[in-house]
Amino acid sequence: MPIESYSLSSLPRRAVLRYLGYRGQEIASEIDARIDRFVARVLELAHPRSSWAVFDVAGRSARDDGTSETHLAGTALTLMGSSIATHMDGAVACAVMAVTVGMDVERELKRLSATDSVASVIFDAAASVAVEEAAAACQKSIIAEAAARGLHANARFSPGYGDLPLAVQPVLLASVDAQRRLGIALTDTLLMVPTKSITAVMGIFETSRAARRSELMSGSLA
Amino acid sequence: MRNLRVKDARLAAVLAQEECLLFDGAMGTQLQARGLAAGELPELLCLTDPDGIRAIHGAYVAAGADAVTTNTFGANAAKLGDAATVEQVFSAAIACAKASGAAYVAADIGPTGQLLAPLGTCSFDEAYTLFAEQVRAADAAGADLLIIETMADLAEAKAAVLAAKENSDLPIFCTMTFAEDGRTFLGTTPEVAAITLSALGVDALGINCSLGPAALVPLAKRMIPYADCPVMVQANAGLPRVEDGATAYDIGPDAYVAAVAEMVDAGVTIIGGCCGTDPAYTAAERRLLCDRGRDGGTGRLSRFDSVTSDLSPRHARHAGDVFTVTSAQSHVALAPGSVGVIGERINPTGKKRLKEALRAGELDYVMGEAIKQAEAGAQILDVNAGLPEIDERRTMLRLCTELSGVTTLPLQIDSADPAVIEAAVRSYPGKALINSCNGKREVLDAVLPLAAHYGCAVVGLTLDEQGIPQDAQGRLAIARRIVGAAEKLGIPRCDIAIDCLTMAASTDQSAPRAILDGIALVKRDLPGVRTVLGVSNISFGLPFRPLVNATFLAAAFAAGLDLAIINPLDPRMMDVVNSWRVLSGEDASAQEFVAEYANRPDAAAVAAPESSPSIRVAENAAAGYPAHEDQTIEQRIHAAILSGRKDPVPQQVEELLENGSDTLSVINEVLIPALDEVGERFERGAFFLPQLMASAEAAKAGFEVLRARGGSAPVPADKGKIVLCTVRGDIHDIGKNIVRMLLENYGFDVIDLGRDVDPQAVVDAVLAHDARLVGLSALMTTTVAGMADTIRLLRKQAPAAKVMVGGAVLNPEYAQMVGADYYAKDATESAKIAREILG
Incomplete structure (x- = not known):
């Protein structure tokens, strides 16, 4: 169950602009300068870290009400719902990850939202991009760990997507010791603080996605 | 001061820093090695597998541990839920620990798992209630001491310490966890932790978890000068990594103990281990204590061991006599001879705009004042919410909470009502400065115990039942009474600041001299005590007040003033402070002064710094x-x-x-x-x-x-009120913020309730503001249900209000399904809907 920290030296500006609803409008130099300033502030305050673990898939079952469940070995985490079942279809293992940029960013978000609404929207967008970047770095580590075992990881899937409920958050976070290791806490409505945090799972497969797809194709032809 | 129940003479010697104590190592790591699944509640094993837990404790005792830590880290009512009661788990856990034969059983109390306001949603009182239940259970089951550990949030640590103090007389050990940057996840530094926990009266404080021991050496060294009690460190065995698919830690027992040795030599007297350690580490630490002659069990350690000599850094605090206050993230430590600035702007007396803001509950203005003062050089912020027509207690609490979100400066809690002071300092995340007590018997009896119990510094005004004395001697006499009463309660002199009270020079020209002489007398006759003064009153009734204030401030510094309550936004006042720091030698080699002023044509003529x-x-x-x-x-x-x-x-x-x-x-x-x-x-x-x-x-x-x-606000064409929020369970608010900006541009009065908003709060706001339109936003499929709940409640309790909904996952069909009146596909659409309904 490794802990990793990442250093971000820049953020993709295009992604920040996308969060700000940018669709090719002319950007006043005043706004341009502010975007640069708050991207720099995010980079200064972010402490991107992750904690992740890989658990074997122990089996699949269906509840009385028909909800499908994916069980994992060595963790109390069970993944419920049809969308995650599809995502994990054929997986031999499941990587569980929690990523955050930390509480300094959270505090600055709070400070700016009370004092400077323009800055807070720009900072919020940049911080969202920062945690996405951190999640991408964590995914890379998981893909590398899978590859070292001759396996393949698919895309990440978060609670709240499809019908995977937020109710899995407490156990998901506990299974990577995210509170102690990363300082991620949950509100009683199951939202994470720091808000710029991401939890997700990734399916790990014996064959690559391309191979799985062609298998599927040949299966359907047969 | 607390009466402690200390198990035996050995533990008493440990608390007096005369002997060392060895704690055990990791529990979780051992449980995982025995097959505990990740994410399971390990505390339940005390009930289901007591033999296994006993075996873990036993192995640590066999390796030489004096104290074992119960398997109760997360055993609070919130985490246990229906699985077991707190009493059941503590009782079973303490029985397991006692059965190991350890000399001391330390009842473990970890964080609640929830984050406190303002960043989180858990209240201080809720956290306190969870901790108090654990403390009572631990005490009843026969623990020898309480260890509050792995705290990242100083407010939460304070809630736990108060719960321990108020529900038990067992010794309290409290350790916090720090990240690579030397701060906790919530930004608390080792100095802030040591100052605040010492003031709260814990019996040992320190660091656990965090990092490997070598990385903790410098942090422990930063704590020691500010700790009034033993310092303890329980480090991790380095960082976890994956090795052949299993978790491994990168520091072995030998390397671990080498770093622990450095801490022991620096003055750490309580050691042990955290994540990744096992009995081999404990055994190595036991050997270290034997080698150092610090092995209490062998009886080789005497009271006159070198570490407890007067040269030990531990005694530096009293010898150094430093005035300290903290917020959760920063501290002010004024050595004798240094001067500090307390910003006076958050006090409604004589400030029309602030009064208006407080009455309207418009906190953004207050937050702005706080930030401006911090930028201008204030080190502590005075906070006063005393307006006859508002609820002072509620406003004070709200200000303290919100201020802690926008500034890291420590606060001075300013109120004439002891009940308001208590409410504020109890949950204040740090060591606050109380403003104020005075020489009146009734006030001394009400306010000083608050400073002692909640670990605060306190301002004492030189007035009593007879009013303010005319002369300096009279002021000194009252100061002496205040200091005597404070010392009786265990408040050290360096935590007391005497205010000799400024009177207007225009009404009595002998007043300034009496004030200055009073300051000098207090400093001379009550060594160690600090002085504080709000200077602005001196110029009342005179023209060109800033000049008079500045002249008086300079004279007060010369007389021995330590803390000036001023308007730091007045550049003339900060000029006096900055230049005085050169003349007093505080600004060594005038470095800061030169950096700030070298290129200024005329200091007084320069305006306050602009934003950027x-x-x-x-x-x-x-x-x-x-x-x-x-x-x-x-x-x-x-x-x-x-x-x-x-x-x-x-x-x-x-x-x-x-x-x-x-x-x-x-x-x-x-x-x-x-x-x-x-x-x-x-x-x-x-x-x-x-x-x-x-x-x-x-x-x-x-x-x-x-x-x-x-005067009264001429708002742009007020077209009507709209309540706006992101629904419960959802925190995505960029879209909602866009809608708000646009609606405001069109002259609508938008009441933005923020994100993750409870349905009842929406209804309450609609009723309170008589709003005819409500806008709800949701971004996740899983929170659309929250939207439907909110609309149902609105229909029942505020049927007149129309509802529009928007957000990435919604479409017209979904909007209809949740019962909305309108679907707004974007911000522009929401403005059209608003115009249609409100005109």
């Missing part, structure tokens, strides 16, 4: 809207608003008013048309969000000027 130079650089370069000399003022305001530059707007509006324009015409002929154009550009996609917001902000700066001029 980069804004001004961009001022004339705003794309497409250059400010030409030949433009009229109206045109320049229009251009500034369209390019989103707020800095020039207030000045330009002032100019318009001086040239004879009236308030209404500025609004209707200048500001509103500019805003209309902004809205139109946004709607056709020529502007994007930040541009729209910057423009609205620039216009707002103009409205502020009119408001300050006109």
Whole structure:
């Protein structure tokens, strides 16, 4: 169950602009300068870290009400719902990850939202991009760990997507010791603080996605 | 002062820092090695597998541990849920620990798992209740001491320590966990932790978990000078990594103990292990203590061991006599001879704009004042919410909570009501400064115990039942009484600041001399005690008050003033402070003064620092809207608003008013048309969000000027109220914020309830503001249910209100399904709906 920290030296500006609803409008130099300033502030305050673990898939079952469940070995985490079942279809293992940029960013978000609404929207967008970047770095580590075992990881899937409920958050976070290791806490409505945090799972497969797809194709032809 | 129940003479010697104590190592790591699944509640094993837990404790005792830590880290009511009661788990866990034969059983109390306000949603009282239940269970089951550990949030640590103090007389050990940058996840430094926990009266404090021991050496060394009690460290065995698919830690027992040795030599007297350690580490630590002759069990350690000599750094605090206060993230430590600045701006007395803001519950203005003062050089912020027509207690609590979100400066809790002071300092995340007590018996009895119990510094005013003495000797006599009463309660002199009370020179010209002499006498006759003074009253009734204030401040510093309560936004006052620091030698080699003033033509003539130079650089370069000399003022305001530059707007509006324009015409002929154009550009996609917001902000700066001029606020054409929020369970609010900005631009009065909002709170706001339109936003499929709940409740309790919904996952069908009246596909659409309903 490794802990990793990442250093971000820049953020993709295009992604920040996308969060700000940018669709090719002319950007006043005043706004341009502010975007640069708050991207720099995010980079200064972010402490991107992750904690992740890989658990074997122990089996699949269906509840009385028909909800499908994916069980994992060595963790109390069970993944419920049809969308995650599809995502994990054929997986031999499941990587569980929690990523955050930390509480300094959270505090600055709070400070700016009370004092400077323009800055807070720009900072919020940049911080969202920062945690996405951190999640991408964590995914890379998981893909590398899978590859070292001759396996393949698919895309990440978060609670709240499809019908995977937020109710899995407490156990998901506990299974990577995210509170102690990363300082991620949950509100009683199951939202994470720091808000710029991401939890997700990734399916790990014996064959690559391309191979799985062609298998599927040949299966359907047969 | 607490009466402690200490198990035996050995533990008493440990608490007196005469002997060392060895704690055990990791519990979780051992449980995982025995097959505990990740994410399971390990505490339940005390009930289901007591033999296994006993075996783990037993192995640590066999390896030489003096104290074992119960398997109760997360055993609070919130985490256990229906699985077991707190009493059951503590009782079973302590029985397991006792059965191991350990000399001491330490009842383990970890964080609640929830984050406290303002960043989280758990209240201080809720956390306190969870901890108090654990403390009572631990005490009843026969623990020898309480260990509160792995705390990242100082507020939560304080809640736990208070719960321990108020529900048990067992010794309290409290350790916090730090990240690579030397701070906890919530930004607490080792110094802040040591100062605050010492003031709260814990019996041992320190660091656990965090990092490997080598990385903790410098952090422990930073704690030691500020700790009034033993310092303890339980480090991790380095960082976890994956090895052959299993978790491994990278520091072995030998390397671990080498770093622990350095800490012991620096003055750490309680050691042990955390994540990744096992009995081999404990055994190595036991050997270290034997080698160092610090092995209490062998009886080789004497009371006169070198570490407890007077040269030990541990004694530095009293010898050094440093005045300290903290917030959760920063501390002020004033050594004798240094002066500090307390910002006076958050006190409604004589401040019309602040009164208005407090009455309206408009905290943004107050937050702005806090930030400005911090930037101008304030080190502590005075906070006073004493207005007859508001609920002082509630306002004070709200201010303290919100201020901790925007500033890291420690606060001075300023109230005449002891109940308000207690409410504020109890949950204040740090060591606050109480303003104030005075020589009246009744006040001493009410306020000083609060300072002692909650670990605060305190201001003592030199007045009593007879009023304010005319002369210096009378002031000294009262100060002496205050200091005597405080010392009886265990409040050290360095935590007391005496205020000799400023009287107006215009009514009594002998007053200034009496005040200055009073300061000098207090400093001479009550060594160690600090002095504090609000200086601005001195100039009451005189012209050119800032000059008189500054002159008096300089004289007060010369007389021995330590803490000045001033307006740091007045550059003249900060000039006196900065230059005095050169004359007193506090600013060594005048480095800071030279850096600040070397290029200034005339210090007093320079205005307070403006927001940012980069804004001004961009001022004339705003794309497409250059400010030409030949433009009229109206045109320049229009251009500034369209390019989103707020800095020039207030000045330009002032100019318009001086040239004879009236308030209404500025609004209707200048500001509103500019805003209309902004809205139109946004709607056709020529502007994007930040541009729209910057423009609205620039216009707002103009409205502020009119408001300050006109007294009552002339709001732009008020078209009606709209309640807006992101629904419960959802925190995505960028979209909602866009909608708010646009609606405000159109003159709607938007009550933005924020995100993750409870349905009842929406209904309450609708009823309170008589709002005819509600906008709800949701971004996740899983939170659309929260939207439906909110609408159902609205229909029942506020049926007159219309509801519009929006957000990425919604479509017209979904909107209909949740029972909304309107679906807004984007911000522009929401403005159309608002106009349709509210006109």
